Amino acid sequence: MKIINLADTNSIVNQYLAEMRDIEYQRNRMLFRNNIERIGMFEAFEISKTLAYEPKDVTTPLGIAHTALPTDDIVLATIFRAGLPFHSGFLNVFDHAGNGFVSAFREYTDNDHTNVGIHVEYLATPDINGKTLIIADPMLATGGSMEMGYRALASKGAPKHIHVACVIAAPEGIEHIRRTFPEDRTTIWCAAIDEGLNEHKYIVPGFGDAGDLCYGNKL
Numbered sequence: 466m467k468i469i470n471l472a473d474t475n476s477i478v479n480q481y482l483a484e485m486r487d488i489e490y491q492r493n494r495m496l497f498r499n500n501i502e503r504i505g506m507f508e509a510f511e512i513s514k515t516l517a518y519e520p521k522d523v524t525t526p527l528g529i530a531h532t533a534l535p536t537d538d539i540v541l542a543t544i545f546r547a548g549l550p551f552h553s554g555f556l557n558v559f560d561h562a563g564n565g566f567v568s569a570f571r572e573y574t575d576n577d578h579t580n581v582g583i584h585v586e587y588l589a590t591p592d593i594n595g596k597t598l599i600i601a602d603p604m605l606a607t608g609g610s611m612e613m614g615y616r617a618l619a620s621k622g623a624p625k626h627i628h629v630a631c632v633i634a635a636p637e638g639i640e641h642i643r644r645t646f647p648e649d650r651t652t653i654w655c656a657a658i659d660e661g662l663n664e665h666k667y668i669v670p671g672f673g674d675a676g677d678l679c680y681g682n683k684l
Contacts, residue, residue, distance in 0.1 A: 466643055467652040469511065470634075478507050478656050482632070486672045498550040498679050501603055501632060505554020508630050508654050512599065513558065515652070537597040540565055540624070542590060544602045544614045547676035551601045551632065559599070565590030567614040594622025603675040605634040605655065606668050608641025615646065630654045632675070635661055635668045 471478050481500040484490045491497055518533040542565035543552035556562065568587035598618065602611055611629060627650055629642055634655040642653060659668050667673070677683065 466646070466648050468639060468658075469652060469654045470658050471507065471511070471655065472657045476507070478504055482656050485632075485678075486670065491672070491678055494679060494681070501550040501675070501679065502554035502557070504632050504656050505551045505601060505630070506557050507554075508601075508656070509555045509558035509599075512628050512630070512654065516597065537625075538595070539563070539597045539599060540591060540593045540618075542567065542598060542600045542614070542618055544568070544600070544610055545587070547604065547674075547679060548602045550679055551603050551630070555599060555601050555630070562599075563591040563596075565593070565618055567617050588617045588620075590618055590621050592622050593618055593624045595625050596622070597626050597628070598624035599628040599630055601630045603632040604668060604671070605629070605631040605638035605642070605653070606662060607635075607666050608638035608645070611638070611642060612645045625650070627651045628654060632656050633668055633671055634658050637662050 481503055485497055485500050513535065516535040516537045519536050521532050521534045523530045523532060539559050539562040541552065541555050541559055541562040543549065545566065545568040552564075556564070566587070566589045600611060600614060600618070602614070605611060615627070627646060629646070629651060631653075632655065634653065634657070636658065639653060639658070642651065659671055661669060663669050672678065
């Protein structure tokens with residue numbers, strides 16, 4: 466399993482992520498969503514370098530241009546609700562991709578909010594058999610939502626390769642993906658790998674609840 470951390474190379478992504486972490490910047494939901502979308506576009510561009518390509522001639526008004534175009538059939542999937550702006554960033558790049566949506570959300574199973582369960586209740590996806598599957602979700606914390614989302618999507622076929630894309634990952638989430646996803650067909654992409662999880666299973670230092678910061682607090 467490959468792990469690609471964009472923070473290993475300095476880029477403008479550092480600025481986007483620093484702004485998202487800033488508690489003052491977080492007051493503006495539109496700016497927060499916009500930065501998630503932009504990081505999605507950068508990760509999509511990096512993923513595009515790993516695809517299969519074939520030569521293609523394009524007729525212009527003045528002649529023939531020789532190029533190479535991707536041949537992978539891509540399904541871009543996301544997990545409600547925090548994944549929506551991240552998904553939009555990927556879709557801006559992979560505009561011909563099929564789209565899948567899963568509602569997989571955390572539920573605390575104890576009064577102290579230290580034990581987390583994952584609930585899945587909605588799935589809409591095309592066939593993913595033999596395709597390149599990108600699952601875009603901003604936070605890879607415990608990895609439970611990502612696993613349950615993948616299991617729901619995998620009920621519709623076996624993908625050729627799986628790209629797990631997030632903004633921030635915790636070591637615990639990465640290890641969970643390593644244990645539960647196909648070892649030889651999975652790549653994890655992130656803009657940063659943080660220290661770990663706190664007692665409530667939130668990433669530290671992280672930036673808080675991505676869904677709430679994008680769309681407001683939930684009941």
